[in-house]
Amino acid sequence: MLGPRLIAVGGGKGGVGKTMFAANVAAAMARAGQRVIAVDTDLEGANLHTAVGVPTPRVSLAEFVARRELDLERLVIDTPVPGLRIIAGTQSHLGVAQPRHFRRVELLARLRRLAADWVLVDLGAGTHPSVLDYFLVGDDGILVLTPEPTSVENAYSFLRAAFYRRLRLAMSDEATRKLVTQAMDQGNQRGLRTPLDLLREVRRISPAEGERLVDSVQGFRPRLVVNGVRSAEDIRLGFAVRSVCRKYFGLEAEYLGYVNHDDAVGEAVRARQPVVRSHPQADASVYLNRIARKLIDDRTRSQQFAARSRASARPPAAAAVPRPPL
Protein backbone atom coordinates (compact mmCIF):
# COMPACT_ATOMS: atom_id res chain seq x y z
CA MET A 1 0.00 0.00 0.00
CA LEU A 2 1.20 3.51 -0.77
CA GLY A 3 2.13 5.66 2.22
CA PRO A 4 0.58 9.06 2.82
CA ARG A 5 1.74 12.12 0.95
CA LEU A 6 3.18 14.61 3.41
CA ILE A 7 2.38 18.29 2.99
CA ALA A 8 3.89 20.94 5.24
CA VAL A 9 2.15 24.31 5.55
CA GLY A 10 4.40 27.18 6.62
CA GLY A 11 4.77 30.86 6.00
CA GLY A 12 7.24 32.60 8.23
CA LYS A 13 4.83 35.22 9.49
CA GLY A 14 2.37 34.67 12.32
CA GLY A 15 -1.34 35.00 11.67
CA VAL A 16 -1.29 34.71 7.86
CA GLY A 17 -3.73 31.78 7.86
CA LYS A 18 -1.48 28.69 7.95
CA THR A 19 -3.74 26.87 10.41
CA MET A 20 -6.91 28.00 8.64
CA PHE A 21 -5.45 26.72 5.36
CA ALA A 22 -4.15 23.39 6.71
CA ALA A 23 -7.40 22.66 8.61
CA ASN A 24 -9.62 23.48 5.66
CA VAL A 25 -7.63 21.80 2.92
CA ALA A 26 -7.48 18.72 5.17
CA ALA A 27 -11.26 18.89 5.71
CA ALA A 28 -11.90 19.48 1.99
CA MET A 29 -9.77 16.44 1.10
CA ALA A 30 -11.63 14.32 3.66
CA ARG A 31 -14.95 15.48 2.21
CA ALA A 32 -13.64 14.34 -1.18
CA GLY A 33 -13.24 10.81 0.22
CA GLN A 34 -9.55 10.91 1.17
CA ARG A 35 -8.17 9.64 4.50
CA VAL A 36 -6.47 12.65 6.05
CA ILE A 37 -4.49 13.33 9.21
CA ALA A 38 -3.64 16.94 10.10
CA VAL A 39 -0.74 17.38 12.52
CA ASP A 40 -0.13 20.45 14.65
CA THR A 41 3.61 20.92 15.16
CA ASP A 42 3.18 24.40 16.60
CA LEU A 43 4.33 23.75 20.14
CA GLU A 44 3.76 27.31 21.31
CA GLY A 45 0.39 28.29 19.91
CA ALA A 46 -1.28 24.99 19.09
CA ASN A 47 -4.81 25.62 17.84
CA LEU A 48 -5.42 23.33 14.88
CA HIS A 49 -7.70 21.16 17.05
CA THR A 50 -10.05 24.10 17.64
CA ALA A 51 -10.19 24.88 13.92
CA VAL A 52 -11.49 21.37 13.23
CA GLY A 53 -13.89 21.15 16.17
CA VAL A 54 -11.96 19.21 18.84
CA PRO A 55 -12.22 21.43 21.95
CA THR A 56 -9.93 19.52 24.32
CA PRO A 57 -7.70 16.89 22.76
CA ARG A 58 -7.09 14.00 25.17
CA VAL A 59 -3.59 13.31 23.78
CA SER A 60 -1.14 15.38 21.76
CA LEU A 61 2.25 15.45 20.10
CA ALA A 62 3.67 16.30 23.55
CA GLU A 63 3.52 12.57 24.39
CA PHE A 64 5.82 11.86 21.44
CA VAL A 65 8.17 14.74 22.14
CA ALA A 66 8.51 13.69 25.78
CA ARG A 67 8.96 10.08 24.55
CA ARG A 68 6.04 8.81 26.59
CA GLU A 69 4.45 7.42 23.42
CA LEU A 70 6.32 6.57 20.22
CA ASP A 71 3.43 4.94 18.39
CA LEU A 72 1.88 7.91 16.57
CA GLU A 73 -1.28 5.94 15.71
CA ARG A 74 -2.14 6.14 19.43
CA LEU A 75 -1.95 9.94 19.32
CA VAL A 76 -4.34 10.28 16.41
CA ILE A 77 -7.81 11.48 17.36
CA ASP A 78 -11.08 11.66 15.46
CA THR A 79 -12.73 14.94 14.51
CA PRO A 80 -16.38 15.68 13.71
CA VAL A 81 -15.40 15.65 10.01
CA PRO A 82 -15.66 12.08 8.66
CA GLY A 83 -12.32 10.97 7.21
CA LEU A 84 -10.36 13.70 8.99
CA ARG A 85 -8.26 12.85 12.04
CA ILE A 86 -5.65 14.94 13.82
CA ILE A 87 -2.58 14.80 16.01
CA ALA A 88 -3.06 17.83 18.23
CA GLY A 89 -0.26 20.20 19.22
CA THR A 90 0.81 20.93 22.74
CA GLN A 91 -0.36 23.78 24.93
CA SER A 92 2.23 26.42 25.73
CA HIS A 93 1.92 26.07 29.52
CA LEU A 94 3.37 22.58 29.23
CA GLY A 95 6.61 24.22 28.14
CA VAL A 96 7.51 21.42 25.73
CA ALA A 97 10.67 22.16 23.75
CA GLN A 98 10.86 21.40 20.03
CA PRO A 99 12.49 18.02 19.40
CA ARG A 100 16.06 18.13 18.11
CA HIS A 101 16.98 17.53 14.49
CA PHE A 102 17.31 13.73 14.55
CA ARG A 103 14.08 13.37 16.58
CA ARG A 104 12.32 15.54 14.01
CA VAL A 105 13.59 13.26 11.28
CA GLU A 106 12.30 10.30 13.30
CA LEU A 107 8.92 12.00 13.74
CA LEU A 108 8.66 12.60 10.00
CA ALA A 109 9.60 9.00 9.22
CA ARG A 110 6.84 7.84 11.58
CA LEU A 111 4.32 10.25 10.08
CA ARG A 112 4.96 8.56 6.75
CA ARG A 113 3.84 5.23 8.22
CA LEU A 114 0.43 6.47 9.38
CA ALA A 115 -2.65 4.89 7.83
CA ALA A 116 -3.78 7.81 5.67
CA ASP A 117 -3.68 9.13 2.12
CA TRP A 118 -2.51 12.56 3.26
CA VAL A 119 -0.69 13.98 6.25
CA LEU A 120 -0.91 17.77 6.47
CA VAL A 121 1.56 19.35 8.87
CA ASP A 122 0.68 22.77 10.25
CA LEU A 123 3.83 24.71 11.16
CA GLY A 124 4.40 27.48 13.65
CA ALA A 125 5.56 30.95 12.65
CA GLY A 126 9.21 31.95 12.24
CA THR A 127 12.29 30.34 10.75
CA HIS A 128 13.42 28.12 13.62
CA PRO A 129 15.35 25.09 12.28
CA SER A 130 12.50 22.83 13.47
CA VAL A 131 10.00 24.70 11.31
CA LEU A 132 12.37 24.64 8.34
CA ASP A 133 13.02 20.89 8.73
CA TYR A 134 9.32 20.06 8.64
CA PHE A 135 8.90 22.31 5.62
CA LEU A 136 11.84 20.74 3.79
CA VAL A 137 11.21 17.08 4.43
CA GLY A 138 7.60 17.06 3.31
CA ASP A 139 6.73 15.88 -0.18
CA ASP A 140 5.34 19.36 -0.70
CA GLY A 141 6.07 22.55 1.17
CA ILE A 142 3.26 25.09 0.92
CA LEU A 143 4.07 28.67 1.82
CA VAL A 144 1.09 30.80 2.86
CA LEU A 145 1.42 34.56 2.57
CA THR A 146 -0.96 37.50 2.67
CA PRO A 147 -0.91 40.62 0.49
CA GLU A 148 0.85 42.77 3.07
CA PRO A 149 4.45 44.00 2.78
CA THR A 150 5.40 42.45 6.14
CA SER A 151 4.06 39.06 5.13
CA VAL A 152 5.80 39.20 1.74
CA GLU A 153 9.06 40.18 3.43
CA ASN A 154 8.76 37.29 5.89
CA ALA A 155 7.87 34.89 3.07
CA TYR A 156 11.14 35.77 1.33
CA SER A 157 13.19 35.39 4.48
CA PHE A 158 11.46 32.07 5.16
CA LEU A 159 12.19 30.80 1.64
CA ARG A 160 15.75 32.02 1.83
CA ALA A 161 16.36 30.32 5.20
CA ALA A 162 14.70 27.08 4.03
CA PHE A 163 16.63 27.16 0.77
CA TYR A 164 20.03 27.56 2.42
CA ARG A 165 19.24 25.01 5.11
CA ARG A 166 18.34 22.52 2.41
CA LEU A 167 21.61 23.21 0.59
CA ARG A 168 23.63 22.89 3.77
CA LEU A 169 22.01 19.56 4.69
CA ALA A 170 22.71 18.28 1.16
CA MET A 171 26.45 18.95 1.38
CA SER A 172 28.56 16.04 2.47
CA ASP A 173 31.84 17.71 3.34
CA GLU A 174 32.63 20.19 6.06
CA ALA A 175 34.30 22.80 3.81
CA THR A 176 31.31 23.21 1.49
CA ARG A 177 28.88 23.12 4.40
CA LYS A 178 30.81 25.99 5.94
CA LEU A 179 30.63 27.85 2.65
CA VAL A 180 26.84 27.54 2.59
CA THR A 181 26.70 28.85 6.16
CA GLN A 182 28.79 31.84 5.11
CA ALA A 183 26.58 32.47 2.08
CA MET A 184 23.53 32.65 4.37
CA ASP A 185 24.96 35.82 5.84
CA GLN A 186 24.10 38.38 3.18
CA GLY A 187 26.99 40.67 4.14
CA ASN A 188 29.60 37.89 4.02
CA GLN A 189 33.21 38.83 3.24
CA ARG A 190 33.64 36.22 0.50
CA GLY A 191 31.32 38.12 -1.82
CA LEU A 192 28.76 35.29 -1.98
CA ARG A 193 25.68 37.35 -2.80
CA THR A 194 23.50 34.91 -4.74
CA PRO A 195 23.08 31.12 -4.92
CA LEU A 196 24.95 31.30 -8.25
CA ASP A 197 28.02 32.81 -6.53
CA LEU A 198 27.77 29.99 -4.02
CA LEU A 199 27.53 27.33 -6.72
CA ARG A 200 30.62 28.70 -8.48
CA GLU A 201 32.60 28.58 -5.25
CA VAL A 202 31.37 25.08 -4.27
CA ARG A 203 32.25 23.75 -7.74
CA ARG A 204 35.74 25.19 -7.40
CA ILE A 205 36.25 23.26 -4.15
CA SER A 206 34.53 20.06 -5.29
CA PRO A 207 32.71 19.37 -8.58
CA ALA A 208 30.86 16.45 -6.93
CA GLU A 209 29.51 18.76 -4.21
CA GLY A 210 28.56 21.22 -6.97
CA GLU A 211 26.41 18.51 -8.57
CA ARG A 212 24.77 17.77 -5.23
CA LEU A 213 24.04 21.47 -4.81
CA VAL A 214 22.39 21.68 -8.24
CA ASP A 215 20.26 18.58 -7.49
CA SER A 216 19.25 20.04 -4.19
CA VAL A 217 18.16 23.34 -5.80
CA GLN A 218 16.20 21.51 -8.47
CA GLY A 219 14.43 19.32 -5.92
CA PHE A 220 13.19 22.32 -3.95
CA ARG A 221 9.81 23.38 -5.35
CA PRO A 222 7.87 25.34 -2.78
CA ARG A 223 4.21 25.98 -3.57
CA LEU A 224 2.72 29.39 -2.89
CA VAL A 225 -0.73 30.30 -1.63
CA VAL A 226 -1.88 33.90 -1.26
CA ASN A 227 -4.46 34.15 1.50
CA GLY A 228 -6.76 37.05 2.34
CA VAL A 229 -7.04 38.29 -1.26
CA ARG A 230 -9.25 41.36 -1.81
CA SER A 231 -8.32 42.52 -5.33
CA ALA A 232 -6.94 41.40 -8.68
CA GLU A 233 -3.65 42.99 -7.71
CA ASP A 234 -3.51 40.77 -4.61
CA ILE A 235 -3.99 37.71 -6.82
CA ARG A 236 -1.03 38.75 -8.99
CA LEU A 237 1.24 38.76 -5.94
CA GLY A 238 1.71 34.99 -6.26
CA PHE A 239 3.16 35.42 -9.75
CA ALA A 240 5.44 38.24 -8.58
CA VAL A 241 6.84 36.12 -5.72
CA ARG A 242 7.36 33.24 -8.14
CA SER A 243 9.40 35.51 -10.47
CA VAL A 244 11.53 36.78 -7.59
CA CYS A 245 12.26 33.18 -6.53
CA ARG A 246 13.43 32.37 -10.03
CA LYS A 247 15.48 35.53 -10.45
CA TYR A 248 17.26 35.65 -7.09
CA PHE A 249 17.38 32.03 -5.96
CA GLY A 250 17.20 30.22 -9.30
CA LEU A 251 14.40 28.12 -7.85
CA GLU A 252 11.08 27.18 -9.36
CA ALA A 253 8.18 27.89 -7.04
CA GLU A 254 4.65 26.99 -8.08
CA TYR A 255 1.69 29.31 -7.54
CA LEU A 256 -0.81 26.81 -6.17
CA GLY A 257 -3.71 29.24 -5.74
CA TYR A 258 -5.30 31.94 -3.62
CA VAL A 259 -8.02 32.25 -1.01
CA ASN A 260 -9.98 35.45 -0.76
CA HIS A 261 -10.65 37.36 2.42
CA ASP A 262 -14.02 36.17 3.64
CA ASP A 263 -15.95 36.95 6.83
CA ALA A 264 -17.25 33.37 6.76
CA VAL A 265 -13.75 32.24 7.84
CA GLY A 266 -14.03 34.18 11.11
CA GLU A 267 -17.60 32.93 11.65
CA ALA A 268 -16.41 29.35 11.13
CA VAL A 269 -13.56 29.80 13.63
CA ARG A 270 -16.04 31.11 16.20
CA ALA A 271 -18.23 28.07 15.51
CA ARG A 272 -15.12 25.85 15.84
CA GLN A 273 -15.62 24.33 12.43
CA PRO A 274 -13.74 24.29 9.14
CA VAL A 275 -15.31 26.88 6.85
CA VAL A 276 -15.56 24.32 4.02
CA ARG A 277 -17.98 22.43 6.27
CA SER A 278 -19.92 25.22 7.99
CA HIS A 279 -20.15 27.53 4.94
CA PRO A 280 -19.60 25.29 1.90
CA GLN A 281 -20.96 27.94 -0.47
CA ALA A 282 -18.75 30.79 0.83
CA ASP A 283 -16.13 32.16 -1.57
CA ALA A 284 -13.25 31.08 0.69
CA SER A 285 -14.63 27.51 0.70
CA VAL A 286 -14.82 27.45 -3.09
CA TYR A 287 -11.13 28.43 -3.36
CA LEU A 288 -10.01 26.07 -0.58
CA ASN A 289 -11.88 23.18 -2.19
CA ARG A 290 -10.31 24.05 -5.51
CA ILE A 291 -6.81 23.85 -4.03
CA ALA A 292 -7.59 20.53 -2.30
CA ARG A 293 -8.91 19.16 -5.61
CA LYS A 294 -5.78 20.29 -7.42
CA LEU A 295 -3.52 18.52 -4.91
CA ILE A 296 -5.56 15.31 -5.22
CA ASP A 297 -5.63 15.46 -9.04
CA ASP A 298 -1.87 16.20 -9.26
CA ARG A 299 -1.16 13.15 -7.14
CA THR A 300 -3.49 10.91 -9.15
CA ARG A 301 -1.86 12.07 -12.38
CA SER A 302 1.67 11.43 -11.13
CA GLN A 303 0.65 7.98 -9.84
CA GLN A 304 -0.87 7.13 -13.21
CA PHE A 305 2.25 8.39 -14.94
CA ALA A 306 4.49 6.28 -12.66
CA ALA A 307 2.33 3.19 -13.24
CA ARG A 308 2.47 3.70 -17.04
CA SER A 309 6.25 4.16 -17.01
CA ARG A 310 6.65 1.01 -14.90
CA ALA A 311 4.41 -0.96 -17.28
CA SER A 312 6.29 0.19 -20.37
CA ALA A 313 9.66 -0.56 -18.79
CA ARG A 314 8.60 -4.15 -17.96
CA PRO A 315 9.54 -6.86 -20.49
CA PRO A 316 6.43 -8.54 -21.94
CA ALA A 317 5.17 -11.47 -19.88
CA ALA A 318 6.34 -14.86 -21.17
CA ALA A 319 2.81 -15.98 -22.04
CA ALA A 320 2.27 -12.89 -24.17
CA VAL A 321 5.23 -13.66 -26.45
CA PRO A 322 3.99 -15.63 -29.44
CA ARG A 323 5.76 -18.96 -29.80
CA PRO A 324 7.63 -19.50 -33.05
CA PRO A 325 5.84 -22.00 -35.33
CA LEU A 326 7.43 -25.41 -34.99
Ligand SMILES: Nc1ncnc2c1ncn2[C@@H]1O[C@H](COP(=O)(O)OP(=O)(O)OP(=O)(O)O)[C@@H](O)[C@H]1O
Ligand atom coordinates in the same frame (compact mmCIF):
# COMPACT_ATOMS: atom_id res chain seq x y z
N1 LIG B 1 -9.14 34.09 4.12
C1 LIG B 1 -9.44 34.59 5.30
N2 LIG B 1 -10.48 35.46 5.45
C2 LIG B 1 -10.77 35.98 6.66
N3 LIG B 1 -10.10 35.71 7.80
C3 LIG B 1 -9.07 34.87 7.72
C4 LIG B 1 -8.68 34.27 6.48
N4 LIG B 1 -7.61 33.46 6.72
C5 LIG B 1 -7.35 33.55 8.04
N5 LIG B 1 -8.21 34.39 8.65
C6 LIG B 1 -8.22 34.73 10.09
O1 LIG B 1 -6.92 35.12 10.46
C7 LIG B 1 -6.62 34.66 11.78
C8 LIG B 1 -5.28 33.96 11.79
O2 LIG B 1 -5.39 32.73 11.07
P1 LIG B 1 -4.53 31.44 11.47
O3 LIG B 1 -4.64 31.16 12.93
O4 LIG B 1 -4.90 30.38 10.53
O5 LIG B 1 -3.06 32.00 11.17
P2 LIG B 1 -1.66 31.26 11.41
O6 LIG B 1 -0.79 31.65 10.28
O7 LIG B 1 -1.87 29.82 11.65
O8 LIG B 1 -1.15 31.95 12.75
P3 LIG B 1 0.04 31.46 13.74
O9 LIG B 1 1.32 31.86 13.08
O10 LIG B 1 -0.23 32.21 15.00
O11 LIG B 1 -0.06 29.98 13.88
C9 LIG B 1 -7.78 33.77 12.22
O12 LIG B 1 -8.58 34.47 13.10
C10 LIG B 1 -8.51 33.49 10.94
O13 LIG B 1 -9.89 33.37 11.16
Ligand SMILES: [Mg+2]
Ligand atom coordinates in the same frame (compact mmCIF):
# COMPACT_ATOMS: atom_id res chain seq x y z
MG1 LIG C 1 -1.28 28.54 13.25
